Amino acid sequence: MSSPATTPTAARTPRKAALASWIGSALEYYDFAVYGTAAALVLNHLFFPTETSPGAAILFAMGTVGVAYVVRPLGALVMGPLADRFGRKFVLMLTLFMIGGATFAVGCLPTYDQVGMLAPALLVLCRVVQGLSAAGEQASAISMSLEHADEDRRAYTTSWTLQGTQFGTLLATAVFIPFTLLPEEALFSWGWRVPFWLSAVVVVVAYLIRRHLEEPPAFQEARHEVPAGQPVSPLSVLLRHHRAAVARIAAAAMINTVNVVFTVWSLSFATSVVGLDRATMLWVSVLANAVALFVIPAVALLADRVGRKPVFLAGVLGPAVMMYPYLAAVHAGNWPLIFLFGAIMSGCLYSMANSIWPSFYAEMLPLPVRVTGLALGTQIGFAVSGGFAPVLASAVAGPAGDNWLGVAVFVTIACLISGGAALTATETAQKSLDEIDALHSSRTEAAELQALGTGQEPAAGRGAEEPAASGAGR
Template sequence: MTPNPVSTHPAGKPRQAAIAAWIGSALEYYDFFIYGTAAALVFNKVFFPASDPATGTLLAVATFGVGYVARPIGAFLLGHVGDRSGRKKVLVFTLLLMGAATFAVGCLPTYHQAGVLAPILLVVLRLLQGLSAAGEQAGANAMTLEHAPPHRRAYYTSFTLSGTQAGQILATAVFLPVAALPEQALLSWGWRVPFWASFLVVVIGYVIRRRLEETPVFERQVATGGTARFPVAVLFREHWRDVLRVVLASTIASVSTIFSVYALSYAVNTVELDRSAMLWVGVLANAAALVALPLFAALADRVGRKPVFVAGSAGCAALMFGYLAAISAGSYPLIFLVGIALFGVVYSATNGIWPAYYGEMFTAEVRLSGMAIGTQIGFAIAGFAPTIAAAIAGTGAGGWIGVGVFTAALCAVNIAAVGSGRETYRVPTEHLGMRGNRAPDPTTQQAP
């Protein structure tokens, strides 16, 4: 019998990479998520006041989705740079671009001051945010995965998503005092403060990311095989099935956008629930996710990626019905209970797994491109999920049911995509993405 291969994964710095990815992602996604909160709460009145309330809300939520349109474009561009020139360059660039665009949103004139030019500028800046976000998670995930020991890849890469959740906590928390302002102060200057705070975000994040070391996997790729002249061409020639699988699996992000944008808007603008209370649901759910993410990731390192992901996605499909029903009933105890269970716990079972699972489908030569392009096309669908949800929602007490069915259908798509894929948790890092390699016994793999 041929012995299982022993990993020759070069020693990296997994803790440093994970901490840098966590902090950088938290700062980056603070910028990205404050836009979604503002779109749900104030942009319909600041940038689209000429519309009736329902149309204004729909247009404001649609600008949130516009950022996701730019993400596939950014994925092609930044994926190419990351696979040709290194992960670190992408991470520094994305932070600077995101910070500049976010600060500029806080400086925009309102519709009353500049007319139609105001929402046009808003959309342009949201597109720049999308370009930045396209390379952020893929770059950070590639960085941590390639530094991590083979038997703990999911655990260490989950810190990228923990950082994303922390950024969402910060983005929601900063709006709590802002949302409590009198209406006139909120609409005139209050909503701008979280965007102006991004200047500090850029300074802190730039210092952290400049100190990052390139991954040993990428350095070995450069030293031994070199980098592809056109990584995307190699990607679609040799890995197109995995790109498609990542696209379909990434529709799970619709749970996040519907929870964070549509459900918040539905609760505040339709059911007329307390704005601050609904923001606290997001804060507490994300706080729970900070604990749940590494736990589910550690579980996936022991039992595999697929069972944890599929169970989490199925749970999200079921709990979204409960969450929207609780909002419709106006029951704050149920809203908090189901909201935290849905977004803080069950969604974390998928969110903690995909940073490793998607990256493990590709070789180092095309890893950043594969993750970036696959996820960002899937996330583009998720970005417009709140807009679609708002459009299909019915009227009356049961109007939310169609949104629940829509969310469940998207979960079914990503369950099918993941369920049909190969398991990767026992494959040595240097064999990832290679077809026909036998999965080794994890007991033969030693931590560096």
């Protein structure tokens, strides 16, 4: 084992790490938003047979949107351990080209008229690649920025990952709008492809930023230890010793139900049941995202001062209350109140939780299993809330789809689950990352985590002899 004197000392680069995380998240959500828009407008016409059942083509196109979310937990099982074993930067570079490459490839695919059923098969394959890489991208970016951050600004530094998601969504909307104004022949022949090809620009910029980014100092210190024996699997350590943390993160991630109901169910309720203008309702979401761009970093600074839990809980309880007046305003067709309550609920209150969860969740895990646990916990929670919330909300709304009060109660229940999970977590804002690692490392796992950090196989019975602090894997 190398001595401390010979172990290279790396410097933290919080700004570079935050920028690298921001642009990766922007690319990821640009890709997802562009694909969702294209699926609704053109992919159902171009990639699926419509002669017998146009409705079925629409259903299949929407199904390809969900494919990426279904495979994300699997991606967490693959990408998370890779990041904890081989490095955060390794996975960030890998997922960058996987997401960007798959998105660019969609713009190059032949249509159903050209190659038949091969067209939708290739489309699904591209979505699978996007989904597998997305879980590792976000968890690795958050861990990278957390471990590079100054100790008193961890929430602020990691919040830029979520700020990037808001920007990517807005960018995708702005890019696609001009192409929807093209004549239908031009849109269906080449216009829809251009937004997918433009993702290559983001990939190049992200690569230029990330190629000079170093692994976090703590991870480098662990990796420079001389390996010996069979390495310990991050996933096996996580499932043996941190199942409770993964479950807590998954339950807390149910706060995503607020976003799903706001962006999906309420849009359908407003346009299909109440009869409001679809384009105007889309601008409600645009306004909320624009407000969130400013709220997310500002609230994160507050969390670095007063703590993660109070800010996160405010971001959980606030939307639970505001969902009632927002849906009531939609039901009444009151545009000023729809915009006002939408901006307050999603842009301000939900963004409080959205800003804090990167640092809050990541600090529930020690360094050697941080990406694996963060990826698995969040993707399980997102899969449940994103996959089932729209269906459950529609069922609660009833056959006529007008029981908005029941849907608001459903959202409140999801928020209470999220808040209850957050209450069981330990406040970590005032602790250093070394203290956090020691906090989450029990005596029985100390030797195993040390071996995971150094690449050594733990000796039998050694875990009961070493202090918990050695579990930091550093």
